[in-house]
Amino acid sequence: MNIEMIEAAAARCAGHIRKTPLIHSPFLDEIAGRRVWVKPECLQHTGSFKFRGGWSAVSALAPDDRARGVIAFSSGNHAQGVAAAARGHGIPAVIVMPRDAPQLKIDNTRALGGDVVLYDRAGGESREEIGAALAKDRGLTLIRPYDEPQVIAGQATTGLEIAEQAAAEGITRAEVLVCCGGGGLTSGIALALAARAPGMTVRPVEPEGFDDVTRSLATGKIQSNLGPQMGLCDAILTPQPGTMTFPIMSRLCGPGLVVTDAQVREAMRLAFLRLKVTPEPGGAVALAAALFHHDAIAGDAVILTISGGNVDPAVFARILSEGEVA
Amino acid sequence: MNIEMIEAAAARCAGHIRKTPLIHSPFLDEIAGRRVWVKPECLQHTGSFKFRGGWSAVSALAPDDRARGVIAFSSGNHAQGVAAAARGHGIPAVIVMPRDAPQLKIDNTRALGGDVVLYDRAGGESREEIGAALAKDRGLTLIRPYDEPQVIAGQATTGLEIAEQAAAEGITRAEVLVCCGGGGLTSGIALALAARAPGMTVRPVEPEGFDDVTRSLATGKIQSNLGPQMGLCDAILTPQPGTMTFPIMSRLCGPGLVVTDAQVREAMRLAFLRLKVTPEPGGAVALAAALFHHDAIAGDAVILTISGGNVDPAVFARILSEGEVA
Numbered sequence: 001m002n003i004e005m006i007e008a009a010a011a012r013c014a015g016h017i018r019k020t021p022l023i024h025s026p027f028l029d030e031i032a033g034r035r036v037w038v039k040p041e042c043l044q045h046t047g048s049f050k051f052r053g054g055w056s057a058v059s060a061l062a063p064d065d066r067a068r069g070v071i072a073f074s075s076g077n078h079a080q081g082v083a084a085a086a087r088g089h090g091i092p093a094v095i096v097m098p099r100d101a102p103q104l105k106i107d108n109t110r111a112l113g114g115d116v117v118l119y120d121r122a123g124g125e126s127r128e129e130i131g132a133a134l135a136k137d138r139g140l141t142l143i144r145p146y147d148e149p150q151v152i153a154g155q156a157t158t159g160l161e162i163a164e165q166a167a168a169e170g171i172t173r174a175e176v177l178v179c180c181g182g183g184g185l186t187s188g189i190a191l192a193l194a195a196r197a198p199g200m201t202v203r204p205v206e207p208e209g210f211d212d213v214t215r216s217l218a219t220g221k222i223q224s225n226l227g228p229q230m231g232l233c234d235a236i237l238t239p240q241p242g243t244m245t246f247p248i249m250s251r252l253c254g255p256g257l258v259v260t261d262a263q264v265r266e267a268m269r270l271a272f273l274r275l276k277v278t279p280e281p282g283g284a285v286a287l288a289a290a291l292f293h294h295d296a297i298a299g300d301a302v303i304l305t306i307s308g309g310n311v312d313p314a315v316f317a318r319i320l321s322e323g324e325v326a
Numbered sequence: 327m328n329i330e331m332i333e334a335a336a337a338r339c340a341g342h343i344r345k346t347p348l349i350h351s352p353f354l355d356e357i358a359g360r361r362v363w364v365k366p367e368c369l370q371h372t373g374s375f376k377f378r379g380g381w382s383a384v385s386a387l388a389p390d391d392r393a394r395g396v397i398a399f400s401s402g403n404h405a406q407g408v409a410a411a412a413r414g415h416g417i418p419a420v421i422v423m424p425r426d427a428p429q430l431k432i433d434n435t436r437a438l439g440g441d442v443v444l445y446d447r448a449g450g451e452s453r454e455e456i457g458a459a460l461a462k463d464r465g466l467t468l469i470r471p472y473d474e475p476q477v478i479a480g481q482a483t484t485g486l487e488i489a490e491q492a493a494a495e496g497i498t499r500a501e502v503l504v505c506c507g508g509g510g511l512t513s514g515i516a517l518a519l520a521a522r523a524p525g526m527t528v529r530p531v532e533p534e535g536f537d538d539v540t541r542s543l544a545t546g547k548i549q550s551n552l553g554p555q556m557g558l559c560d561a562i563l564t565p566q567p568g569t570m571t572f573p574i575m576s577r578l579c580g581p582g583l584v585v586t587d588a589q590v591r592e593a594m595r596l597a598f599l600r601l602k603v604t605p606e607p608g609g610a611v612a613l614a615a616a617l618f619h620h621d622a623i624a625g626d627a628v629i630l631t632i633s634g635g636n637v638d639p640a641v642f643a644r645i646l647s648e649g650e651v652a
Contacts, residue, residue: 021347023369026410027437042602043349084352104599111353269639273430276368276635278602309602313595313646320643 001149001248003195006188009056009153010160016059016088017052017157018044022165022303025274031291035301037169038287039162040277042309046112048235048283049158049185049307050081050145056154057143058085066091071140073097073127076105077235077308078145083114094134096127102234104312121229146184147242155185159192162303166197171301173199175254177286179307180204180213181236183245189305190252200303203254205286207233207264213241213249214256222246232261235282235308257296263288265319271306272320280311327475327574329521332514335382335479336486342385342414343378343483344370348491348629351600357617361627363495364613365488366603368635372438374561374609375484375511375633376407376471382480383469384411392417397466399423399453402431403561403634404471409440420460422453428560430638447555472510473568481511485518488629492523497627499525501580503612505633506530506539507562509571515631516578526629529580531612533559533590538566539575540582548572558587561608561634583622589614591645597632598646606637 020043028036041049058070069092072082079095086093095114097106098121110116117134119125135142144151162176176193178186183204190202204213210231215223224240231237241249259267264281267288271279279287286304290297346369354362367375384396395418398408405421412419421440423432424447436442443460445451461468470477488502502519504512509530516528530539536557541549550566557563567575585593590607593614597605605613612630616623 018347018349021344021369023344027434040602043347047602108353272604272639272642276366276373276604278598278604313598316598317643317646320639320646 001152001191003191005149005153006156006160006192009150010157012059013052013055013154013157016055019161020044022162022169023275027274028270028291032294032302034294034299036290037166037171037301037303038275038306039158039303040275040306041158042277042279042283042306046080046084047308047310048077048081049155049305050077051084052157053151053154053184054078054081054085054143055088057148057150058082058089060150061141065141068139069093070143071096071131071135072143072145073131074145075101075234077310079109079114080105080112080310082143083109083112087113094140096131102310102312105310108310146182147244149244152184152188152245156188156192158185158305159189160196162189163193163196166303172197174299174301174303175297176200176202177205177257177289177302177304178202179236179283179286179305180206180256181282182238182242183213183249184242185305185307186253187245187248190248194252201254202252204249204256205289206236206256206258207231207285208258208260210237211256211258212239214258216241216246217250217253217256220250232264233282233285235280236285257289257293259285259288259293263292265322267291268319277306278309278311278316279306280308283308327478327517329517331475331479332482332486332518335476336483338385339378339381339480339483342381345487346370348488348495349601353600354596354617358620358628360620360625362616363492363497363627363629364601364632365484365629366601366632367484368603368605368609368632372406372410373634373636374403374407375481375631376403377410378483379477379480379510380404380407380411380469381414383474383476384408384415384417386476387467391467394465395419396469397422397457397461398469398471399457400471401427401560403636405435405440406431406438406636408469409435409438413439420466422457428636428638431636434636472508473570478510478514478571482514482518484511484631485515486522488515489519489522492629498523500625500627500629501623502526502528503531503583503615503628503630504528505562505609505612505631506532507608508564508568509539509575510568511631511633512579513571513574516574520578527580528578529583530575531583531585531615532562533557533611534584534586536563537582537584540584542567542572543576543579543582546576558590559608559611561606562611583615583619585611585614585619589618591648593617594645603632604635604637604642605632606634609634
């Protein structure tokens, strides 16, 4: 992985991915005690940054391989990103999804042209076996969600945009908080910024109980989550950092930050109220850290990602109704 | 009003207003039967396009006048736009608001530095008298919400951006649907597009029962709303088109479109679900027209504004909960 590979991904993605804005609100600045800049990837095609990695990976395939199609495992956002990227290239995409994934994500993946195969996460079915059999039969190429160089290079285009947009605002030094699951977005942004905005430090953010990356960074080796595999922040509940992403994060990132579900819900309400965008829970952890863990952050400006916005309306409505935002 | 005045407003606003993106979703395209391009001005500073006109007007004042401060009458979005523009210039702003305006808009106007003076809309207090007395005492300049050339020129910067962004997508011919109250945004965009994208036709969109502009355009003279003055779409319930905006709309715009409150609520849900942004009711009428009045629209692409997103969380939550969006 190097900056040339990221620049090449950006060139393949140009005109296909959406360049999301870098936005802010004086109301959020006041809560955080510093200027808060938000990169709302919920406005990306398919509602999350995953479309960047999907497009990068599909567009990087050799034409013959690409023509046979791709396959992905995903509980949601990677599924939609790969399905939409495959449709954009006119090729088939098989998406293996857990039966208990949010219904909206399953529906959207189908509507985006994905051939969805459901499996029973609790019942012990192996998605790897299901996928391997399908891939072999049809000659499909597997697009991994984060341990895949071209996927990381695609997510890294978010970092290229942050570097350019922050420079335009006069910001060259800042902590950059990234919602972190397997680490594809985090390591991609870290690689891009190391090359294009070396005064910035990327810090992964995770929900309480799923702080595998934070603990891995603190101990210097890969740690797993021990608790339940389900939680509010479904998009980023990976069991451990990737074998490809962890060394990158370990080399380039600052310490992780961990937020509570209550802070996530409050961040979702504030994003609605002050930014007019709709983060999903997993997409709101970095905003929650910026707003409610400001003592753990340095500098007079902080940049953060809202990584996705694919949240069921009933869930969002309930979270809006719960809150009392002054 | 001419394009030079609009370009001058754009130059004064550069670096202060946010250039909002032009976004779309294949799910919305499918409902509308054509490509639907959305200009989400809810992402503008203060949550609506009104900041453009506010900044344009305040920045155009002579320095001595500006230093004394400005005054505005508004139920909400113009109030916030003028308050924020005044604060950005370091000058005072008195905002005269009806006591029954949405609480969020009153709170925000105060938080943005506006000196809010409430009046009783139902009780017959005259905001003009209140305002005139304040203006005289303190030498404040009145910033009208739409019948004000520099405000129209500011709103017109939305049209300059649409022309440029649509051209980048290869679109030179389209109907452009604009959420319409007094007609400042509508006439501004129409002026900008007449000069920069003459293949486009602006069409105002209004809620049922408040279709004064549509009827005025159809009959060729200014018509008023006869019914109640309150409704779901609070941001755009002006009694009649402006004396300055109507001749512009009459010369440049196509026929108006009228949508129901049920269509507005459905458009709000679909904006949440497919675009990850949060229109207020008055900001969703143009999207409602694009989605549910597609037989009244020509061409294979339609462009529309989401003019604002300042909606109380409880209202948005209720509208999300009501719906059944497949």
